[in-house]
Amino acid sequence: MGNFYTSTDHFALMPALVLALFGCAGLFFRRISGVAMLVAGELFTGIALWRQLQAGAITAFDGGLVIDGLGLFFNFLFVAAAAITGLISYRYLDIEDEHHPEFYGLLMLAQCGMFFLATGTDLVTLFTGLELMSVTFYVLVGFLRENRRSNEAALKYLLLGAFSSGILAYGLSLFYGLTGTTKLAPMAQALAALDPTHPAVVLALITTAAGLFFKISAAPFHMWAPDVYEGAPTPVTAYLSVASKAAAFALLLRLFLGPLAPLRDRWQPVVTVVAILSLTIGNLAAVTQSNIKRLLAYSSISHAGYILLGVAAGNETGLRGALLYTLVYTLMNLGAFLVLVAMRRQNLPGETLEDFSGLMRRSPVYAVLMLVFLLSLAGIPPTAGFVAKAYLFLALVEAQQYVLAVIGTVYVAVSLYYYFRIVRAMFAGDAKPEAPLAISWGIGVSTAVTALTTLGFGLWPEPLFQWVKGVTR
Secondary structure, eight states, X not given: OGGGXXXXXXXXXXXXXXXXXXXXXXXXXXXXXXHHHHHHHHHHHHHHHHHHHHHOOEEEGGGTEEEOHHHHHHHHHHHHHHHHHHHHHHHHHHHHTOOOTHHHHHHHHHHHHHHHHHHBOBHHHHHHHHHHHHHHHHHHHTOOTTOHHHXXXXXXXXXXXXXXXXXXXXXXXXXXXXXXXXXXXXXXXXXXXXXXXXXXXXXXXXXXXXXXXXXXXXXXXXXXXXXXXXXXXXXXXXHIIIIIHHHHHHHHHHXXXXXXXXXXXXXXXXXXXHHHHHHHHHHHHHTTOOBHHHHHXXXXXXXXXXXXXXXXXXXXXXXXXXXXHHHHHHHHHHHHHHHHHHHOBTTBOOOBTXXXXXXXXXXXXXXXXHHHHHHHHHTOTTSHHHHHHHHHHHHHHHTTOHHHHHHXXXXXXXXXXXXXXXXXXXXXXXXXXXXXXXXXXXXXHHHHHHHHHHHXXXXXXXXXXXXXXXXXX
8 A cells, every 4th residue: 555554554553443343343242242352352452552652652644643652641541441331331231131232342432433532633533533432422322222311311412412523623624724734733833823813713712622621521511411421321421421531631632732732822711711610510510419420420520620720730740630630530430430330220220319328238348439439539538539639739839820729629628518428328328128239240340440549549649640741751
């Protein structure tokens, strides 16, 4: 194929090729083979990513794809999230009587789209990856075909997701029209020479930012998250809340720190306002929730606000803090949803505060694990969540944005209230005679891994610090 497809291009594309191959194969195998196919696919994807890590930075497809520290950071995160989601889904889908082989293939195809979001350096590549991820999630959210909540959530997500993708595509097309290129590096140079107050530049920035904020469920573009999180199958909600959000943040960082860097004075105040709104709306709305999935949905909105604080800080420590927080959020939020998956039993969703009543008496191990995840989500030591929040606040102090640091600290106190509503129900509520928890080896292993890493990184965070420093060098 000559210069159209070189060995460097093939090497850079290898993880996506593996995911696409195993994802398509997973659509046609029996369910036990579907799980095995996902585990094998993630294993080979991890090996391909490790080889790329050893090879160093790679630019492929004439600058349309780059394998660097940032892309590898997010892709290793996607591998962990997809593997854990696949392992916990087997028992859950059995209970729902919806165990179909397509589920595992769709997980890997969504991850294939995420790969391009983390490594793409061309608008076409990035938007293609975004749509591949989004379309598969539309299907996964509505995977429980006989469940009206799942169907309604999928329809809402499809309509609002398509609308936001249209807005984002419009903004990106304006940037293409203004600069004459879809490559991020030359686009940055062209934008630096333009008047940042030009109406077309302002419109392009506003529409692009609005589309990105929707994808990360940041306020005031968060309206889809509570209904979709509640209606989707719980393993899909877990995957959507961490992997999709991390992929969208990878896209946001590629754009804001790449071609839109010359417009920092324009978008930084917008990011700051959206971060404050996300913290405010997410935390205050979570206070009134009795459904745990909706509570975690609003909590997810507030955590998006914390990550945006790192972007708003505008310094290297802020970028590292945002990456660190994304990693830690993935572990602790996945862990909380793992307990929800374990709570799902025949004729009992396990999603309300009442379902958690007296959990300490019925299942002390899961009650303690849930306590660990909730403490980390709230940012209480000695958990990884505390370390991540402290790093973000340090970035804000270094940037002399003391008001933002105080606002973030205040909302930590607010989050303690609604997280400890769950803790109170588990430890002080009355236990009710119910069927055993939906425990499987996949749920047990995944919960143990997320709990140990959440506590381990809280007690010894140095490996995380070194990793994010290496990514941002």
